[in-house]
Amino acid sequence: IERMRQVGLSADVRVLFGQPTLAALAAAVGRHDNQEVQVPANLIAPDCQRITPDLLPLVALSQEAIDRIVASVPGGAGNVQDIYPLAPLQEGILYHHLAARQGDPYVLQAQFAFDSRERLDDFSLALQGVIDRHDILRTSMAWEGLEEPVQVVWRKAVLGVEQMRLSPGDGDVAGQLKARFDASHHRLDIRQAPLMCIRFAEDAPNRRWVASLLFHHMALDHAALEVVRHEMQAHLLGQAGRLGDAVPYRNYVAQARLGVSPEEHEEFFRDMLGGVDEPTLPFGLQDVRGDNAVMEETRQDVAIDLSQRLRAQARRLGVSAAALHHLAWAQVLGRVSGREKVVFGTVLMGRMQGGEGADRALGMFINTLPICVPVGGRVRDSVLATHARLSGLLGHEHASLALAQRCSGVAAPTPLFSALLNYRHTSAESITLHMSSAWQGIEALGGEERTNYPLTLSVDDLGEGFSLTVQAVTGIDAARVGAYMETALASLVEALEHAPENPLADLSILPATEREELLVGFNATQAEYPLAQTIHGLFEAQVQRTPESLAVLHRGQRLSYRELNERANRLAHYLRKQGVKPDSRVAICVERSLDMVVGLLAILKAGGGYVPLDPAYPADRIAY
Known part of the structure; x- marks a missing residue:
């Protein structure tokens, strides 16, 4: 897409990706206009002492709201470069940040090891150089008391770098560092820029320093991390002057909001x-x-x-x-x-x-x-x-x-x-x-x-x-x-x-x-089974083996195998006197209880076949 723009060609992205062949794609290029939104200029001058609504073309804010936002930024109006709305996914991420009862699923962590403290300092300075170039890395979020959340670009934002005192006696130092800042319980204050920081510790047993780079997904996506890596490499090599002009994030917000x-x-x-x-x-x-x-x-x-x-x-x-x-x-x-x-x-x-x-x-x-x-x-x-x-x-x-x-x-x-x-x-x-x-001297240990x-x-x-x-x-x-x-x-x-x-x-x-x-x-359920034995016969054999073991438990009431067998025998004799004989159908309508188990066994012992009825059935069905 970028190469097409550079040579003056344009194509509607839906047409572009709907083409089945390169020939069809070539025919589509230039035939469909993909008009980019004209991005309103940033009207806040570097020496601006008071920001007013007319200086913010991408967002509608009252003077009171602007003053409240500016007051939350260190340095006041002189340190505010721009204010504009959130991009679509930023809005969703903010929702999850605010809704999370603990931690924040969008605080990401990357871990590094350094062979010396000097290399850690070089890494931090290179990252600060990238922060100085890109407005999104100098951005904080504001939402309290506003009709819609906004992001505030600071002119200067300093990367927080803090040493943690961790003892090797408590386990692997890198593991301790990672666990301390795990997203399940750790949050970043997204009202402060930059939306990233470095926390590091000395790992003396391994003769190295380890660091966790914590950053919020609201500021960086997967592709942006590649740009950060590329630009940090230029800073580490002393070639930062060769980097092209940084592209303001406000351009994308304008395309998303006004397209x-x-x-x-x-x-x-x-x-x-x-x-x-x-x-x-x-x-x-x-x-x-x-x-x-x-x-x-x-x-x-x-x-x-x-x-x-x-x-x-x-x-x-x-x-x-x-x-x-x-x-x-x-x-x-x-x-x-x-x-x-x-x-x-x-x-x-x-x-x-x-x-x-x-x-x-x-x-x-x-x-x-x-x-x-x-x-x-x-x-x-x-x-x-x-x-x-x-x-x-x-x-x-x-x-x-x-x-x-x-x-x-x-x-x-x-x-x-x-x-x-x-x-x-x-x-x-x-x-x-x-x-x-x-x-x-710098090793990536992983991330999440x-x-x-x-x-x-x-x-x-x-x-x-x-x-x-x-x-x-x-x-x-x-x-x-x-x-x-x-x-x-x-x-x-x-x-x-x-x-x-x-x-x-x-x-x-x-x-x-x-x-x-x-x-x-x-x-594979094949098993040896005494086919000549009945269910109640198998039960009675168990009674002989473990008469005092627990057989039935229901809501605190219990029966041993011996007790269950005795009660079932008494009821079976009663049923036989009532005319139950082999192949008789005997209906049982009982709530789930010890009596239900006694009744089922008694019917079998009397030679009948039980017909279970649910007390919740309609009365006419039970009667039938």
Whole structure:
């Protein structure tokens, strides 16, 4: 998209991604206008002493509200560069920040090790250099007393770097540091800029320093982290002067707020979601708040042969590999939620229509929006329909999730979906720190990314292969879900290759091992059983073995095997006197109790067959 802009070409993104071939794409370029929003200029001068409503073209605020916001910023008006609204996903993240009873699911953590304190200082200074360049990293959030939340860009924001005193005697120092700032209980004050900090400690036993970089997802998405890494490397190498001009985040906010109208968004989502009146809740998972949830994560590489076959089928049908993964994920979610109209969240890059330079800008560009994927059609038709739906969704990547849900038949606060798919292109370089002299003495120890959703699948498109990362709340086997997904992909490719007209519902998501367990293992119920013995005869044998053991317990009342047998015998003798003989049908209408068990055994001992009646049945049915 950026290269097309540079040569003066434009294309509507929906048309662009709807083209089945490169020839069709070439024909579409230049024939459709994708008019960018003209971004209003920032009118706040560097020496401004008082900010007034006319200086804020992107937001409507009263003078009283502006003064209150400015008073919360260190340095006052002289340190306020801009004020504007939140982007769509920022609004959702703020909601979860405020709703979380403890912790914050969107505080992310990356851990590093340094061979010296000097290298840690170099790292911190390089990050401060990036903060100084990019407005989103000098941004705080304000919402209290306002009609809508806003973000406030500071002219100067200093990275907080603090040493923690940790004892090696309490365990691994890096592990202690990570646990202390775990998102399940730790929060960042998002009313202060920057929305990141460094907490570090000396790890004397390992002759190193370890640090946790904490940052809020409201400021950075996955692609933005790559820009941060690239620019930090330039600072570490002393080449910061070669970096181009930073792209203001306000440009994206303007595109999102002033581009496609809410009415157009609503028309699209009503068409897609209007017939959806039940949520898609895999495994019954309904809690999408995400606070305090303990997550399990597993990662697996898709077999290279399967990856190549997926790409071959995508090329043959003129669709994206992402469409195949979306359809396979819909199959998995449909099976584990019992739904044929499957809805889940998909992460959109947000940079397609983010304005010029969006590919190298920092900020929260991504957005999560629902996609409805019917799984009741034929295989080939379902692939094409999923691709078309994804293409259409790209044109509405700036819509808010709240607007989209309102267009469905699922009324809030019930969530429309509780599972997410994040399809992202990941270069090998982005998996580890770049192997250059800039990073000598610095080692990435790992990090964590999570969302508020209880079930998330991240698909990393590695150029040739794919990898699948599943995050699931404790109690849902993440590895098992990953195996379902890979099996669904294999079944889908097999059908596209040999039987594209077959029903999608016929494809399996069960790995061979689980299928064997379900069909064979769970049905291996053969056991030696005394066929000549009756049920009450087996019971009486147990009475002989353990007469005083507990046989029945109900609401604090208990009977041993001996007591139960004696009571059942007395009732059986009574029934025989009443004419009960073998094959007599004896109705028993008793609430669940000790008497129910006594009655059932007595009927059997008398030779009858019991007919259970529920006291809740209608009176005429009981009488019959």
